[in-house]
């Protein structure tokens with residue numbers, strides 16, 4: 001069992017690490033909250049820690065020191081994999097719940113700009129740690145948190161209660177918000193979204209804000225913070241950082257060789273000079289912009305595809321599965337030319353080339369230059385610099 005002394009020392013170390021990561025001292029109000037709601041108490045005995053590219057089980061009973069170090073490191077700790085249905089092969093594990101990295105938790109809480117009496121709706125209760133920090137700061141009555149997974153919701157509720165907190169924990173689809181608690185001053189999601197659910201806008205008071213991690217089919221990353229208008233619209237800007245798991249109820253169910261590419265397709269052939277790595281293995285700045293410009297395009301790499309003369313193939317497809325492109329690299333250094341195959345009513349690779357050229361022509365903008373407007377009818381429009389320079393998000 002961990003001693004209180006050990007825990008307090010670890011929590012102080014965590015505060016220093018978070019301050020270093022966010023670039024300023026953690027506000028005293030959050031320092032007190034972190035001390036009052038120790039992160040370790042919210043973690044289950046069994047967690048998964050990233051080891052190289054794979055997840056490694058860490059059980060508190062077998063490795064108490066490693067487990068405790070993970071609780072107080074400024075890194076995410078995976079607390080559930082595969083929606084709670086553990087795979088036979090550990091290599092197939094993917095995270096479905098985690099305690100987010102403390103520095104992103106604190107940065108998001110700061111971005112919410114909370115004052116006494118602010119009413120907050122959190123989407124994605126997870127372990128309950130963030131809800132506890134909110135409840136510590138605002139009081140139970142001002143915090144509602146929604147979790148889609150019944151086992152996680154129950155566990156969070158009981159952990160919160162064990163520390164004397166009782167915010168409203170709702171088990172349900174966070175896409176619907178929680179109408180009985182409206183109107184909220186803030187909605188904060190801790191799972192990412194591809195679209196802002198209409199309920200979040202409807203349940204936020206005019207002038208209130210919505211803060212959500214962003215996911216495009218091209219890349220997961222960025223935060224969007226929107227202010228709700230009196231006409232039922234919401235608009236605001238993106239900031240970089242953060243990659244959160246996608247909201248379960250917005251997850252696509254699409255497999256390349258099951259749903260998109262079929263043997264009887266007869267793609268057209270062309271040549272490109274744009275190397276596939278420039279768009280699909282590029283930095284966040286490039287890929288974030290492409291994600292907003294391309295809307296419904298996604299990609300997958302295929303190394304050694306067992307096709308004559310092809311060392312690596314990049315697949316690009318529409319999320320409705322009707323159109324695809326494949327770009328082939330023949331394995332020669334400085335190839336400069338790549339064969340392109342395209343099928344369907346759209347020409348995905350032509351769209352990628354156009355989007356990349358747009359990004360270059362506009363001075364290679366990073367996430368902070370982009371914004372999002374959600375119109376009262378639900379249409380999502382992304383924009384560069386100003387709302388007048390906008391396009392519909394497909």
Ligand SMILES: C[S@@+](CC[C@H](N)C(=O)[O-])C[C@H]1O[C@@H](n2cnc3c(N)ncnc32)[C@H](O)[C@@H]1O
Nearest residue numbers: 097124125126127129130148174190191247248
């Ligand atoms: C990164 S974790 C949240 C971390 C959490 N805030 C904490 O303090 O531990 C994301 C959570 O979002 C939940 N989630 C995913 N889809 C959801 C949905 N449609 N409605 C509510 N919660 C959802 C997941 O089950 C997961 O627990």
